Amino acid sequence: MKKSQLVILGTAITFFIACNFYLILKEDSKISRSVFIEHWSSVEKQDLKKTLKTEGLIVPSEEHFIYFDDQNGAFKQFLVKEGEQITPGTPLFEYETFQYEKEKETMENRRDLLNDQIVSLEDHIDELTSYITGLEIDASQEKKENKDNTYFASIVEMDKEIYNKELEKALLEKEYDAIDQQLEELQEEENRLTVISSYTGTITKIQDSLANPIISIHSETPSVQGTLTEEEVSMVESGMDASIYRKHDGEKFTGTITQVLHHPMNTPKLNEDSNYLFTIGLEGENESLLSGNHVDAYVTLEELKDVITVSSHSLLKKNHAYVLNSSGKIEKRKLELGLEVNKLYEIQSGLTENEKIVLHPGEVHIRNNSPFITPLQIGEVNKKALKNMTKSELAKYTLLGFLSR
Structure with a gap:
């Protein structure tokens, strides 16, 4: 080949390559350029918890207070000490009880006397009843005509006495029941003079001055x-x-x-x-x-449990992300965001688990639907894989590496 022809061929090849470089590198060029994506991550599910510190x-x-009421009587003594552990039923303090004890003793003595009188009347009534029974037995053994007026008069008189004794007994029993009821009421009143706890806990304060609350x-x-x-x-x-x-x-x-x-x-x-x-x-x-x-x-x-999340580092204009789709293109998507915790957002719609998204998208010049390449993972490259590639594939990927930015 003549020298002039070689010059013409070299010039044509150089012009052709320069034109292609211009078209590829021109900002508004319609020719797709591969974008080098150095940082990307997979979309994952995780838990989000928003807290307030x-x-x-x-x-x-709980705190409980015990009060002293001087209308119940004079204060006698505390039955617990500060720091003491108590349970329901523990006696806490007492009122003076001498007036109630004196009244109780008087009532009990009167009740015992009434009981003795009632027992005596019952014995007397039993004796009269037995005597009448004896007279009736004796009279039945005699002939009817032999009964005189003295017999009938005795029976009537003893019946009258039994009636009077039973009436007296009934009055004594009524008084006895009344005193018994008063003693029960007095016992209830006496029980109230010892104040007991309804709570489980610790005595933290006792007011010796009796200023309420005293416990x-x-x-x-x-x-x-x-x-x-x-x-x-x-x-x-x-x-x-x-x-x-x-x-x-x-x-x-x-x-x-x-x-x-x-x-x-x-x-x-x-x-x-x-x-x-x-x-x-x-x-x-x-x-x-x-x-x-x-x-x-x-x-x-x-x-929130097990929700799709992305970091704020993956967001563009707060609610968009660049997705590296399965077609080898970069896809700009609008996202619907939910709960945010420490710059981690819940994705309510727009992404699915395991999709790949670009990190720090604002730092990379990206066009929607542009093809992309990612860094070579040296650990995943081996001689066998290189041998299986054709010369045209090697040339293609080498040229793409030079032309991408």
């Missing part, structure tokens, strides 16, 4: 109390789960919001923020918690 203090779940009782069951801000109180509701971590050792406990007060703890002031009290009831083993322990509380505001 606050602080709290371990306090008794304070704390329950053995601990709970968590804390405060919420004006913004937080609208987010927290009774029944929400909570995780509790003791500050000095990080031990974890679980519980549930049992109360949220919607009136401020203190009198509201125009230039001060209001705070609202909340209580968490603890569950499971919590004997190691002591009143006064400081804790961190994480209240679960919302929780």
